[in-house]
Amino acid sequence: MTTTAADLLDRDFGTLPDLIRAHALRVPDKLAIADDDRAIGYGDLDRLMDRIAAALQRDGTAQRQAVASVSYPSVAQAAVFLGTLRAGSVAAPIQPSATPEQIAGMIADSGADLVFLDAANAAALAGQAIAARVVMLEELDAWLAPDDAAPTPVTIAPEDGFNIIYSSGTTGIPKGIVQSHAMRWQHLSRNAGAGFDRAVTLLATPLYSNTTLVSFLPTLAWGGSVVLMKKFDAHRYLELAQHYRATHTMLVPVQYQRIMALPDFDTFDLASFRFKTCTSAPFKPELKRDVLTRWPGLLVEYYGMTEGGGSCGLNATEHPDKLHTVGRPMPGHDIRLIDDDGNEVPAGATGEIVGRSPAMMNGYHGREQATADATWISPQGERFIRHGDVGRFDEDGFLILMDRKKDMIISGGFNIYPSDIEAVLAQHPAVADGTVVGVPSEQWGETPVGFYVPRAGATADAATVLAETNAKLGKTQRLSALHPTDELPRSAIGKVLKRELRDRLAAGDFA
Incomplete structure (x- = not known):
């Protein structure tokens, strides 16, 4: 009897590559990922992941070693990310918007021996000393293992690294946030009610961002379809949403703002939408209200960190009177407020936000002190992550964000x-x-x-x-x-x- 993705998702731990294989066996022709130039079904995606994993092993990339990519979102970059996981290595997508010096520094910091570049970013990095072998994504077919190749099976432990995400920064080399397979499994398995198995998820943010991955990964885990935009354009986004009959999306507030400001917004058919989400930056109450009024489907705002810690969710559709908040802590998430001395503040008082949940980063890659600085230990000896934000809870337990602690004047x-x-x-x-x-x-x-x-x-x-x-x-x-x-x-x-x-x-x- 064939093991289904639903069977796997019921388990305490599993891996995303195994879920994709289950979908490939059951619905090989169903659309998995599309971009402006290419679309790939689950069967072909599964075979491509095998060829990538086999080629990584052929070239000596070790299990638990990082594999970097610097690219605008594409089917090819997504396949490299997923094939890296099948080889038991760690995906390290790097932000193209960083300076060439920072990009080279992040590649070196990750320990990657191989980096995949698209043509646009290869040109930007010309002259930089890259501490890894380079494969051009446009030439991926020539690098791949043969069509019938299969990688040597690997055993993935829950604590093994899944990906490294580099925090944003304007100076120096950003910190690499190491997220484990166990952390990602929590993200994947807890989305049972989000309808990702029937989703067409339209994404307009890059794959190096956790903002994107929290929708991209569950969609593939549950057998939905992902549509990637290489670069965000508000009008093009609406065209794609209408064409693909998009049901799910994750957008940041400035993208919602630009979409809603289009004079012809109301001429597009968006009736297929069921689940719209937002995160990463302050989402103004008046903008939330406009989205609720004019854009069909549920609107949920998430507050949390790439590092993990605790997360809040605001179902704006159900709580239109709480649009000034980021919602309540999600099930299994413990969020507390502390003062400058590390003591919990009284009810109703303002304090620094710290959080704990089943989904927590392993730590910052190669930076033990930075990991320690980001940690708060409760009186009960539990590990919390400092969010760097200041907030307070209202009388109903909804969290109101005041500001970034470092931005407080x-x-x-x-x-x-x-x-x-x-x-x-x-x-x-x-x-x-x-x-x-x-x-x-x-x-x-x-x-x-x-x-x-x-x-x-x-x-x-x-x-x-x-x-x-x-x-x-x-x-x-x-x-x-x-x-x-x-x-x-x-x-x-x-x-x-x-x-x-x-x-x-x-x-x-x-x-």
Whole structure:
């Protein structure tokens, strides 16, 4: 009797490559992954994973060794990721948006002896000393093992590395977050009610981001279909959603913002959608409300970390009165708030968020001290991960995020949360997008400075916007300056790069 994916998912532990093989045996012709240029069914995907795994073993890549890729999302990159897992090695997708020096540093840090590049990123890395052999994804067929090749079977332990994800950073080499097969199995097996077995999941974020993987991996685990966008474009996204009759998606807030702002949004047929999710950056309540009103299907916001820790979920469809929150802790997740001395704060008080769950990273790759710094040990001796955020629980147990702890401004001895100021700034009719950072001040220690993108057609100048915004803020919150800019610098998953704004301000870019 053939073991089905459902049988495997009922077990305490299993692997994604085994689930894909089960789908290949049952529904070989069903679409597994598609991009703009290629589509592949489960049967062909399973064979391609075998050929990749066999070629890795042929070339001497060891079990538990990293295999890097630097690419825009594609069927080829996805197959390399999955074939790496079948060989028992560790997938290490690297962010193309980093500097060439950082990319080379991340490849070296991962310990990869092989890196897969697409043509666009190979050109960007020209001249960099890469500490690994290079295979071009456009030439993958020539590198593969023969069509009938099968890899030597490997035994994968729960604690073995599944992937390394590098945290975003603007300076230095980002930290590599090692996630185990056990952690990923928790992600895969807990999605029984999400309908991924019937999903057509449209993804517009890169494969090096956990934001993407938390939808990409469960879709394949449960036998759904994934559609990848190489680069996000709001109008193209809607065209693909309509064409493929997309049912599931994961988008970051800035993508929702750009999609909802399209003048012809309401002309697209999105009735197939059942499950829309969002994570990675603050999701404004008014934007959530707009999505709820105009876009069919459930809307769920997730709050959590790539490192694991604890996660919250907000079913915005069921709780439209809680859109200012990120929801309650998910089942099996323990989230607590602590003060600067590491003590839990009283109910209703604000504190640093720490979390614990069955899905926790092994640690930062090769960085024991950084792993220790990210850890909080409870009075009961349990390991929690520091989220780096500040928040409080409301009377119903919903978590309200205040800010990143590192972004909190201490001005004249007062704690100032940029998100509070940003919420007021966003209400101004001349502001399309805005953010607030803390900068050094001789008088106050730090002072808040704002940056905003003017709304098209707005006539109010920066001085007027500054005065009218400050009139609505408390004395300690008031902006010392406000600078217009064409756009806010963001990472590939939509986070505002506040350090870049501080650096540009210090360099005199804003007069």
